[in-house]
Every structure is written in structure tokens, then in C-alpha cells.
Amino acid sequence: MYFFQRSLAAIAFSAVLPMASAEGIQLKPAWTGIKVDRPITLLSPSDGTGRQFLVEQRGKVRLLPSDQAGKETKTFLDLSDRKMEENQFEEGLIGFAFHPKYKENGKFYVCYSQQEPKRSVISEFKVSAADPDKADPASERILLEVPQPFWNHNSGNMLFAPDGLLFIAFGDGGKRDDPFRFSQNRFVYNGKIIRIDVDTRTGSRPYGIPSDNPFLKQEAVLPEIYAYGLRNPWGLSIDKTTGLFWCADVGQDIWEEIDLIQKGGNYGWSWREGAQPFVIRQEPAPADAKFIDPIHQYDHSEGLSITGGFVYHGKALPDLAGKYLYGDFANGRIWALNYDHTAGKVVDNTQLFQAPLDAKGQATFKPTAFVEDAQGEPVMLDWNGSIQRLTSK
Numbered sequence: 256m257y258f259f260q261r262s263l264a265a266i267a268f269s270a271v272l273p274m275a276s277a278e279g280i281q282l283k284p285a286w287t288g289i290k291v292d293r294p295i296t297l298l299s300p301s302d303g304t305g306r307q308f309l310v311e312q313r314g315k316v317r318l319l320p321s322d323q324a325g326k327e328t329k330t331f332l333d334l335s336d337r338k339m340e341e342n343q344f345e346e347g348l349i350g351f352a353f354h355p356k357y358k359e360n361g362k363f364y365v366c367y368s369q370q371e372p373k374r375s376v377i378s379e380f381k382v383s384a385a386d387p388d389k390a391d392p393a394s395e396r397i398l399l400e401v402p403q404p405f406w407n408h409n410s411g412n413m414l415f416a417p418d419g420l421l422f423i424a425f426g427d428g429g430k431r432d433d434p435f436r437f438s439q440n441r442f443v444y445n446g447k448i449i450r451i452d453v454d455t456r457t458g459s460r461p462y463g464i465p466s467d468n469p470f471l472k473q474e475a476v477l478p479e480i481y482a483y484g485l486r487n488p489w490g491l492s493i494d495k496t497t498g499l500f501w502c503a504d505v506g507q508d509i510w511e512e513i514d515l516i517q518k519g520g521n522y523g524w525s526w527r528e529g530a531q532p533f534v535i536r537q538e539p540a541p542a543d544a545k546f547i548d549p550i551h552q553y554d555h556s557e558g559l560s561i562t563g564g565f566v567y568h569g570k571a572l573p574d575l576a577g578k579y580l581y582g583d584f585a586n587g588r589i590w591a592l593n594y595d596h597t598a599g600k601v602v603d604n605t606q607l608f609q610a611p612l613d614a615k616g617q618a619t620f621k622p623t624a625f626v627e628d629a630q631g632e633p634v635m636l637d638w639n640g641s642i643q644r645l646t647s648k
């Protein structure tokens with residue numbers, strides 16, 4: 256998520272009007288009775304309760320009303336007093352994941368920003384023993400703190416894999432041009448996707464290192480690293496049908512990209528932007544470097560900041576079955592990417608939606624996340640302050 260250097264703070268209800276597309280896909284507002292502030296993700300624990308939680312960047316996790324016209328939310332967790340932000344853009348509560356066995360252990364994981372020194376904090380919390388709709392703020396167990404040189408490109412997206420291991424993505428740390436060359440440096444967490452085991456311990460670490468992590472035998476490489484060479488990974492998902500690990504990586508000058516993450520893979524930044532040499536790097540990349548190209552990229556005539564999504568397997572939109580839904584934060588476009596994983600190639604990429612502009616020329620829909628609801632139907636979070644569903648006319 257690359258936020259522009261202009262005011263994005265206005266929280267408006269302007270985006271709750273239905274917005275149609277020429278292709279028969281439209282956005283339909285959901286939970287219209289509540290005010291939404293900088294939504295980051297929406298998710299449910301796998302505990303059978305059907306409860307849906309909204310994570311907001313300024314530090315609140317809210318339990319949404321089960322009635323979508325409802326006006327009341329409950330605050331599950333509130334970290335908003337922790338001085339997360341230096342500015343109004345990319346810092347805050349950025350990652351959230353329920354433990355796969357939340358029903359039994361009540362554990363969940365967050366990534367949030369802290370200042371002095373500037374860093375990303377990965378912590379475990381537990382639900383309150385007395386109230387299933389409240390977290391216990393005193394239960395925090397810090398797992399990892401990652402220094403962040405700048406306020407942008409921290410990422411912090413988190414995702415449990417089906418095998419119960421936790422992926423956490425970190426951006427290159429900003430500011431632009433990867434000034435410290437962090438993304439290719441495997442002795443820092445920035446510009447990486449790491450994989451840890453929250454249920455075990457390795458040595459003095461408060462978490463375990465999976466025994467098949469890719470770089471365990473290499474010296475001067477952090478054992479948590481799963482993949483590297485990323486700039487600002489935004490939107491992780493694992494397709495339950497194919498097992499493919501999807502990740503959008505926000506570009507800088509020219510290219511926005513979609514990657515399929517492989518164990519040990521090097522995704523090129525900042526030697527490359529997309530599948531091209533990154534123009535700012537004059538020196539040649541190491542001769543033995545093996546970069547994994549994106550499966551899809553688009554240039555800045557199409558959009559400026561990719562927001563990753565997921566492969567659709569719901570029922571309401573059969574034309575989109577098996578396609579990867581994603582969008583662009585800057586202009587509110589939504590696409591469906593048809594990737595043939597057996598052939599290993601993109602079949603087509605269809606634009607589904609283009610957000611209208613407001614009077615100031617800003618997109619009326621700025622997606623920060625594409626997530627699946629309990630039925631596998633798409634829910635999109637809008638930076639302008641709304642929750643939207645994708646529906647056919």
C-alpha cells in the first residue's frame with residue numbers, strides 16, 4: 256500500500272452508493288450502519304461462531320454486528336493509545352491473524368508500528384477468559400520486533416498456512432529506491448516473507464523455526480526467511496484448492512506486480528521492478544542471481560498501488576470461479592486474473608470495475624484489502640471508510 260503524499264484522512268460515507276461497471280459487476284455497500292475508519296482487514300476466527308472482526312489501522316479491532324444493518328460494534332481490542340503513527344499514512348495496526356486453533360486456545364496475532372525507535376512489533380494476545388467478545392490486553396507476548404528506518408513500506412500482513420505455520424510479510428522499510436539495499440540482504444527482516452511456528456520455541460526465541468525453512472543451513476541468513484526481494488507486499492492469500500501462495504508487491508516508478516511465492520524464492524527487488532531491471536540500479540545484478548518474475552504486472556498507466564486479493568471459489572459470481580481478484584488502491588480498479596496453474600501462465604486479465612472519481616479527482620473506492628467472507632464471497636475494504644461487496648447486477 257503506497258499512500259500518496261496528500262491528505263487521505265477524510266473519512267466519508269461518499270463511497271456507500273452502489274457503483275456499477277460496464278461488465279455487470281458492481282459494488283454493494285455492507286454494514287452501512289457503522290462508521291468505518293481506515294480498515295485493514297476483516298476476518299473470522301474458525302470457532303464456529305460466525306463472528307466477523309474488522310481491523311482498523313489506528314489500532315482497534317471491532318466485532319461487527321451480525322445484522323448488517325446494525326449500528327453497534329463491540330471493541331474487541333484497542334491498541335490506539337500506543338503511539339503507532341509518525342504520520343497519517345502507512346503505520347499503525349497493519350497485520351492480524353487468528354490462530355487456526357483459536358476455538359481451543361483463544362490466541363491471535365497482530366503486527367503494529369511503534370516509535371522511538373521506529374519498529375514493527377509482532378505480538379500474540381489471548382481472548383479474555385471472562386468475555387469471548389473481548390481480548391485480554393494484558394496477555395500480550397511479544398514475538399518479534401523489526402527495526403523500521405522509515406514510516407512507509409513496513410507491511411506486516413500475516414497469514415496462517417493450512418499447516419499451521421505463520422507467514423509474516425515485511426516491506427523494504429522505505430523510503431524509496433530501497434536505500435539500504437535491505438530487500439536482498441538476508442540478515443534483515445525488511446523486504447522478506449518470514450515463516451515461524453508460534454506453537455514451539457527454538458533456542459531462546461519466543462517462537463519456533465520450522466525445520467524445513469529454506470535457509471537454515473546458510474550462514475549470516477536469518478532462519479525465519481521464507482522468501483525475499485520484496486518491496487511492499489500487500490495482500491497475502493493461499494488458494495485452498497491449488498495451494499498456491501499469492502502475494503501482490505507494490506511497485507515504485509513503473510510496475511505493480513503479482514507474485515506466486517515459492518520457498519526460498521528471490522523476487523528481485525531492488526535489482527528489478529516487476530520483470531524489468533530497476534532503473535535506479537546502475538550496477539549489474541550478481542551473475543548468479545536467480546530472480547522469480549511476477550506472473551502478472553501492470554504499469555503506472557493502469558494503476559499506481561496494487562492491493563492483493565484471493566482466488567475466488569464462492570458461488571454467487573460463477574463467471575469469476577477460480578480467478579484471482581485484486582485491485583489498485585490509487586484508482587479503485589478491480590480485476591480478475593485467470594491463471595492456469597497447470598500450464599503456469601496467465602490466460603487473461605479482465606477489468607471488472609473502475610471507481611468513479613469525486614469532485615477532487617480522487618477515486619471513490621480505494622481498496623486496502625480483498626478478503627473472503629465465511630461463504631467465500633468477496634468483501635473489500637475501502638480506505639474512504641466503507642465495506643463493500645462485489646456482486647453481479
Ligand SMILES: [Ca+2]
Pocket residue numbers: 484485504512522523524527528529549
Ligand atoms: Ca519482484
